[in-house]
Amino acid sequence: MNAQAIIAKRIARELRSGMLVNLGIGIPTMVASYVPGDIHVFFQSENGLIGTGPIPEQGMAHPTLTDAGGHPVTALPGASSFDSAMSFALIRGGHLDLTVLGGLQVDQTGRLANWMIPGKMIPGMGGAMDLVSGAKRVIVAMQHTAKGRSKIVGKCTLPLTSTRPVDMVVSELAVIIFHNGSATLSETAPGVSVDDVIAATQAQLKIPKDVREMQL
Amino acid sequence: MKKVYPDAKAALAGIVKEGMMVMAGGFGLCGMPETLIKALRDSGVKNLTCVSNNAGIDGAGLGLLLETRQIKKMIASYVGENKLFAQQFLAGELEIEFNPQGTMAERIRAGGAGIPAFFTKTGVGTDIAKGKEERTFNGERYIMETGLIADLSLVHAWKGDTEGNLVYRKTARNFNPMMATAGRITVAEVEHLVEPGELDGDMIHTPGVYVQRIIHTTAEKRIEQRTLRKRPEPAGAYGTGEEV
Numbered sequence: 001m002n003a004q005a006i007i008a009k010r011i012a013r014e015l016r017s018g019m020l021v022n023l024g025i026g027i028p029t030m031v032a033s034y035v036p037g038d039i040h041v042f043f044q045s046e047n048g049l050i051g052t053g054p055i056p057e058q059g060m061a062h063p064t065l066t067d068a069g070g071h072p073v074t075a076l077p078g079a080s081s082f083d084s085a086m087s088f089a090l091i092r093g094g095h096l097d098l099t100v101l102g103g104l105q106v107d108q109t110g111r112l113a114n115w116m117i118p119g120k121m122i123p124g125m126g127g128a129m130d131l132v133s134g135a136k137r138v139i140v141a142m143q144h145t146a147k148g149r150s151k152i153v154g155k156c157t158l159p160l161t162s163t164r165p166v167d168m169v170v171s172e173l174a175v176i177i178f179h180n181g182s183a184t185l186s187e188t189a190p191g192v193s194v195d196d197v198i199a200a201t202q203a204q205l206k207i208p209k210d211v212r213e214m215q216l
Numbered sequence: 217m218k219k220v221y222p223d224a225k226a227a228l229a230g231i232v233k234e235g236m237m238v239m240a241g242g243f244g245l246c247g248m249p250e251t252l253i254k255a256l257r258d259s260g261v262k263n264l265t266c267v268s269n270n271a272g273i274d275g276a277g278l279g280l281l282l283e284t285r286q287i288k289k290m291i292a293s294y295v296g297e298n299k300l301f302a303q304q305f306l307a308g309e310l311e312i313e314f315n316p317q318g319t320m321a322e323r324i325r326a327g328g329a330g331i332p333a334f335f336t337k338t339g340v341g342t343d344i345a346k347g348k349e350e351r352t353f354n355g356e357r358y359i360m361e362t363g364l365i366a367d368l369s370l371v372h373a374w375k376g377d378t379e380g381n382l383v384y385r386k387t388a389r390n391f392n393p394m395m396a397t398a399g400r401i402t403v404a405e406v407e408h409l410v411e412p413g414e415l416d417g418d419m420i421h422t423p424g425v426y427v428q429r430i431i432h433t434t435a436e437k438r439i440e441q442r443t444l445r446k447r448p449e450p451a452g453a454y455g456t457g458e459e460v
Binding site for chain 1: 243244245246247269292293294295296297302305306312314316317318319320321322324325336337338339340341342343344357374384385386387388389390391392393394421437438439440441443444445
């Protein structure tokens, strides 16, 4: 299994029936492919849809029905569409159970940076600042390192997305939980040791006695 | 007052001015007023401040106005799909004010509703909070954001009647309804233009009072990204995406 699939599959196990979930662009979008068959969640697309369904088959794409990445989607029976003010009133008003976002860096207190690299990449934050500040639970889906450097750092060098800490980071190596300003190694991926994770992580990690293996 | 104009050029005649603020609806290419944006380009008006979630893509939407350097400043939440934008911005030729998407939607809604400012926790303690008033409510930090009112709003709807009542379709609604309320003048392009009474009053999203001019557009709508499934995947409830 490649790194992205490990991450998406592990995060899918966090879903519970009845949850309203927003998936970001990239690895987070892949989470929808691994929803267990007995779990029924509602996916929100921040461009104004609850009840986002699978991507359409060829010939069935509709230009007025896309996800937040501009990709064609379908709407499941019972779906509702609405304007951007309502979509974000929902996010900012605390009505979203879970958001899964990509990340550039997460610091050891759980603060996320994912919207710009000064002087290089200026895509903008889109809905990320609203999602991190407003969702009940925030999970970051990202590879553990970039060009050999840890993305889980002591202090973010990139501009923060929010001062509200995220709840969990899932990488291809580990699950890390953030609580009360510190980072705890909760699970390691199959074939990955605790020492492997420590070696790949710049941030200080608390290592409990019972680090479990990631169930995929 | 007659609101229906024969085409986009006629609908913009006499209301575009150098340096004006223009709101344009749409999320990516979805629900974007392409016909009106082309007419705005053809008008040649310069030094625009444009408010739109994105800056179009290369060769479409507000990307057209970047090619002709008609935009001085962009207020947007995400401009990652536009190479020309990045070039002009990094060269210092274009000003950008990033707004978190929810803050931007709310600023426009507030502008149209006569609300000069509001507080939100989105952005607290980040780069975008710089220079903004901060207050604490119930123990949580919030920053003040201001309402936005544009000189001109351009919106795209699915159906409209000759009174200016508008109905949007699926996710093409996005920023269009708020922008219709926040423009001193709002011009709408609609795919189907009908007579009063043909739209169910309970289903109208934007009351016609917000729309001053309306045109019928026949432009074909494009899809920004093309990710499609080849056949149903039995694996999960949602199948596996495949880039084509």
